[in-house]
Amino acid sequence: MSNYTKILLEEHEMPTRWYNIAPDLPEPPPPPLHPGTMKPATGDDFAALFPKALIEQEMSQARYIDIPEAILDVYRLWRPSPLFRARRLEKLLDTPAKIFYKYEGVSPAGSHKPNTAVPQVYYNAQEGIRKLTTETGAGQWGSSLAFACAQFGLECEIWQVAASYRAKPYRRTMMEIWGGKVYPSPSDRTEFGRALLAENPDHPGSLGIAISEAVSEAVTDSSVRYALGSVLNHVLLHQTIIGEEALLQLAKVGETPDVLVGCTGGGSNFGGLAFPFLREKLAGKMNPVIRCVEPAACPTLTRGQYRYDFGDTAGLTPLMKMHTLGHDFIPEPIHAGGLRYHGMAPLVSHVYELGLVEAISIPQTECFAGALQFARSEGIVPAPEPTHAIAAAIREALACKASGEEKVILTALCGHGHLDLAAYDKYLSGEMVDLDLSDADLAEALKSVPVIA
Amino acid sequence: MSNYTKILLEEHEMPTRWYNIAPDLPEPPPPPLHPGTMKPATGDDFAALFPKALIEQEMSQARYIDIPEAILDVYRLWRPSPLFRARRLEKLLDTPAKIFYKYEGVSPAGSHKPNTAVPQVYYNAQEGIRKLTTETGAGQWGSSLAFACAQFGLECEIWQVAASYRAKPYRRTMMEIWGGKVYPSPSDRTEFGRALLAENPDHPGSLGIAISEAVSEAVTDSSVRYALGSVLNHVLLHQTIIGEEALLQLAKVGETPDVLVGCTGGGSNFGGLAFPFLREKLAGKMNPVIRCVEPAACPTLTRGQYRYDFGDTAGLTPLMKMHTLGHDFIPEPIHAGGLRYHGMAPLVSHVYELGLVEAISIPQTECFAGALQFARSEGIVPAPEPTHAIAAAIREALACKASGEEKVILTALCGHGHLDLAAYDKYLSGEMVDLDLSDADLAEALKSVPVIA
Numbered sequence: 001m002s003n004y005t006k007i008l009l010e011e012h013e014m015p016t017r018w019y020n021i022a023p024d025l026p027e028p029p030p031p032p033l034h035p036g037t038m039k040p041a042t043g044d045d046f047a048a049l050f051p052k053a054l055i056e057q058e059m060s061q062a063r064y065i066d067i068p069e070a071i072l073d074v075y076r077l078w079r080p081s082p083l084f085r086a087r088r089l090e091k092l093l094d095t096p097a098k099i100f101y102k103y104e105g106v107s108p109a110g111s112h113k114p115n116t117a118v119p120q121v122y123y124n125a126q127e128g129i130r131k132l133t134t135e136t137g138a139g140q141w142g143s144s145l146a147f148a149c150a151q152f153g154l155e156c157e158i159w160q161v162a163a164s165y166r167a168k169p170y171r172r173t174m175m176e177i178w179g180g181k182v183y184p185s186p187s188d189r190t191e192f193g194r195a196l197l198a199e200n201p202d203h204p205g206s207l208g209i210a211i212s213e214a215v216s217e218a219v220t221d222s223s224v225r226y227a228l229g230s231v232l233n234h235v236l237l238h239q240t241i242i243g244e245e246a247l248l249q250l251a252k253v254g255e256t257p258d259v260l261v262g263c264t265g266g267g268s269n270f271g272g273l274a275f276p277f278l279r280e281k282l283a284g285k286m287n288p289v290i291r292c293v294e295p296a297a298c299p300t301l302t303r304g305q306y307r308y309d310f311g312d313t314a315g316l317t318p319l320m321k322m323h324t325l326g327h328d329f330i331p332e333p334i335h336a337g338g339l340r341y342h343g344m345a346p347l348v349s350h351v352y353e354l355g356l357v358e359a360i361s362i363p364q365t366e367c368f369a370g371a372l373q374f375a376r377s378e379g380i381v382p383a384p385e386p387t388h389a390i391a392a393a394i395r396e397a398l399a400c401k402a403s404g405e406e407k408v409i410l411t412a413l414c415g416h417g418h419l420d421l422a423a424y425d426k427y428l429s430g431e432m433v434d435l436d437l438s439d440a441d442l443a444e445a446l447k448s449v450p451v452i453a
Numbered sequence: 454m455s456n457y458t459k460i461l462l463e464e465h466e467m468p469t470r471w472y473n474i475a476p477d478l479p480e481p482p483p484p485p486l487h488p489g490t491m492k493p494a495t496g497d498d499f500a501a502l503f504p505k506a507l508i509e510q511e512m513s514q515a516r517y518i519d520i521p522e523a524i525l526d527v528y529r530l531w532r533p534s535p536l537f538r539a540r541r542l543e544k545l546l547d548t549p550a551k552i553f554y555k556y557e558g559v560s561p562a563g564s565h566k567p568n569t570a571v572p573q574v575y576y577n578a579q580e581g582i583r584k585l586t587t588e589t590g591a592g593q594w595g596s597s598l599a600f601a602c603a604q605f606g607l608e609c610e611i612w613q614v615a616a617s618y619r620a621k622p623y624r625r626t627m628m629e630i631w632g633g634k635v636y637p638s639p640s641d642r643t644e645f646g647r648a649l650l651a652e653n654p655d656h657p658g659s660l661g662i663a664i665s666e667a668v669s670e671a672v673t674d675s676s677v678r679y680a681l682g683s684v685l686n687h688v689l690l691h692q693t694i695i696g697e698e699a700l701l702q703l704a705k706v707g708e709t710p711d712v713l714v715g716c717t718g719g720g721s722n723f724g725g726l727a728f729p730f731l732r733e734k735l736a737g738k739m740n741p742v743i744r745c746v747e748p749a750a751c752p753t754l755t756r757g758q759y760r761y762d763f764g765d766t767a768g769l770t771p772l773m774k775m776h777t778l779g780h781d782f783i784p785e786p787i788h789a790g791g792l793r794y795h796g797m798a799p800l801v802s803h804v805y806e807l808g809l810v811e812a813i814s815i816p817q818t819e820c821f822a823g824a825l826q827f828a829r830s831e832g833i834v835p836a837p838e839p840t841h842a843i844a845a846a847i848r849e850a851l852a853c854k855a856s857g858e859e860k861v862i863l864t865a866l867c868g869h870g871h872l873d874l875a876a877y878d879k880y881l882s883g884e885m886v887d888l889d890l891s892d893a894d895l896a897e898a899l900k901s902v903p904v905i906a
Contacts, residue, residue, distance in 0.1 A: 011458065176878075428630070
């Protein structure tokens with residue numbers, strides 16, 4: 001193994017259980033609240049949106065949940081995913097550090113999103129659901145859900161933020177290749193959409209509006225449910241297969257991480273990689289520094305407030321205790337569309353509050369500078385979101401160069417950038433600027449957070 | 454292994470030799486001719502274009518050529534590539550056939566082209582060459598060469614057909630991410646280009662013109678060489694790693710192919726997959742039907758003539774004995790840009806003439822219909838070129854359904870379609886039409902083939 005580049009697992013070595021961190025935490029995370037009663041939300045509060053099995057997972061206290069064979073069978077199309085040793089990047093940086101990255105761009109949709117799209121569709125199919133609705137911004141989540149629906153024969157309807165629908169026609173094509181129906185949001189298919197279009201026929205839309213349309217379509221028909229691509233506990237649960245595989249792969253080469261960095265938008269990529277390692281850390285088996293990396297334009301953990309807030313802009317969801325910039329906050333149009341979320345997964349916020357993980361933010365030009373170094377050495381062109389993780393890994397590797405420390409750095413490259421090349425064009429042409437959040441905009445945005453007595 | 458989807462090789466199982474089919478053929482292929490003397494071309498005739506090591510490989514009679522460690526080291530970024538059993542496609546087609554596909558879309562550039570770009574750059578670097586020039590149409594080859602140049606620190610200049618340069622900006626961005634310089638062709642950087650632009654400032658360009666510009670830039674500077682992405686013997690040689698890996702992978706599951714199908718443009722993907730299997734067939738170890746699949750719009754093997762012709766439109770290259778539609782032939786703008794070549798690799802033409810392989814042509818709408826079935830079942834969105842191989846595999850699998858035969862079908866998925874989604878959009882919107890070559894156009898095109906006494 002002296003000269004390995006990839007560390008692979010055989011299919012029979014693929015983990016067959018997801019890991020639920022909730023029961024292992026020193027104290028339980030605060031529950032979601034029903035916005036009407038302000039009491040902890042119950043399973044019934046979610047019943048119109050999600051199938052029973054997913055609601056059970058959302059609230060489960062079981063440490064492990066078996067992955068059904070039908071899901072493993074779809075996972076095998078791309079899983080186990082490779083763990084790479086970034087030898088060429090190490091050489092370029094002239095660092096004594098060892099950099100490992102888990103690569104999720106090998107999935108059909110090119111990101112980690114199918115890890116949860118597949119089980120979400122499976123459990124809906126098991127309960128006889130005919131159609132799923134969802135929202136999408138840049139399109140990574142929408143295409144993942146469309147792919148998963150094609151695997152189990154469900155219909156898939158996706159409300160895509162109108163500005164993205166117009167600017168990124170190829171993402172729409174991906175969704176349609178897998179049989180998805182895509183509507184620009186606001187659309188004329190829902191009452192809410194029609195009202196907005198009456199005001200402004202060229203409305204650019206927002207993720208919040210798209211969620212409202214997808215939800216309203218789901219709740220009116222008992223054969224239809226809604227699917228969410230991040231934030232919720234069951235989504236992070238499904239993504240833990242990333243970290244479980246990485247643990248097995250590092251063990252194959254006898255390494256344990258000293259530093260783990262992952263990019264955080266809604267938190268599912270980060271939680272998926274980090275939680276199995278956090279379990280090991282809590283058990284005293286290893287002691288990595290675990291660090292969230294967020295965009296300086298949307299610094300939820302590093303500059304937001306830890307309060308109950310709505311998950312969507314329109315205020316339709318239960319209240320969740322999380323780090324938030326305010327549910328009215330519209331982040332600047334940085335290229336990492338998947339990190340432009342005002343809130344954070346409650347589980348990630350909770351472990352951050354407990355001091356179990358750290359957080360930093362990085363401006364986007366530093367991220368793309370790192371991505372170019374990465375692409376020219378390692379070959380893979382990263383999606384804009386994981387450029388944040390790469391930039392953080394490079395910071396750490398350069399610190400090792402200065403200190404002489406031979407740290408083991410682990411990160412996740414959660415997707416490839418083939419459908420985001422316009423962002424690289426902007427960087428290469430010198431037109432990309434940092435769009436860091438100003439104090440004034442932050443103060444204004446926080447005003448939308450509900451004040452709870 | 455009863456439920457496997459992917460058949461993987463460990464890095465240490467990766468073949469360390471390329472296979473040269475020339476010495477194993479029942480008779481040697483006709484040599485290239487110098488167009489001035491009409492005598493067999495010598496190494497000197499290629500010396501201004503290629504480094505010595507590649508010219509030696511071009512003319513080698515050695516059955517195997519060791520792959521230098523520095524090349525294996527770059528190959529490890531994505532190789533060994535996976536072999537998939539297309540269980541979900543088999544189920545969709547309800548066929549008793551077993552369908553296997555070797556997937557080359559895992560390379561950094563997303564196609565099989567880096568298999569030869571990396572050694573070509575390596576040997577140039579070994580001989581002290583500073584810069585490589587090449588042409589590219591849609592951009593797959595140009596981006597592969599730019600990636601390979603980044604690995605060995607060479608400069609890379611690419612003349613991209615102007616129409617593609619304007620229509621496909623993202624491919625240009627890929628090349629620039631890896632440090633390549635891209636010029637639309639015709640360009641103002643060469644005398645030939647300037648002359649064409651003087652006639653028509655909006656000249657759309659052609660592959661032939663782009664070759665002329667890249668070649669003319671290379672021959673005037675002894676520190677610069679030119680690189681070609683298909684057709685030549687050494688290119689097919691490098692691609693045999695595809696077939697060598699596939700042989701090992703099929704052996705792991707105890708299968709031998711009854712039918713092997715591969716798409717053919719210049720012939721390097723087909724030769725790379727098929728030649729190691731043809732070696733086994735010639736040795737009596739297996740007996741697969743081996744079949745080239747070409748587009749009905751550019752049916753080189755099935756409707757062209759086997760004669761000496763130029764490799765490029767401008768008539769600058771040695772004359773090669775191959776199936777040709779005439780070097781003046783401009784194929785209709787089908788979406789499989791990589792298959793729009795008037796000629797064929799002389800080695801592929803030769804084995805076709807010897808009756809060792811078969812050939813068929815397929816219209817593009819059948820190809821995209823098959824690609825949608827493939828994407829919805831197997832998950833991967835194929836590039837337009839391998840949709841031809843998929844359509845042929847589906848034809849064979851449906852024949853097995855009718856006959857009840859449990860044939861083992863092997864094909865190569867030589868690239869993903871993430872940068873070709875406009876083609877899918879055209880198909881999905883019902884706007885794609887077949888552009889099969891007419892008899893009149895064929896007769897006209899063949900007039901450009903030189904008449905050799």
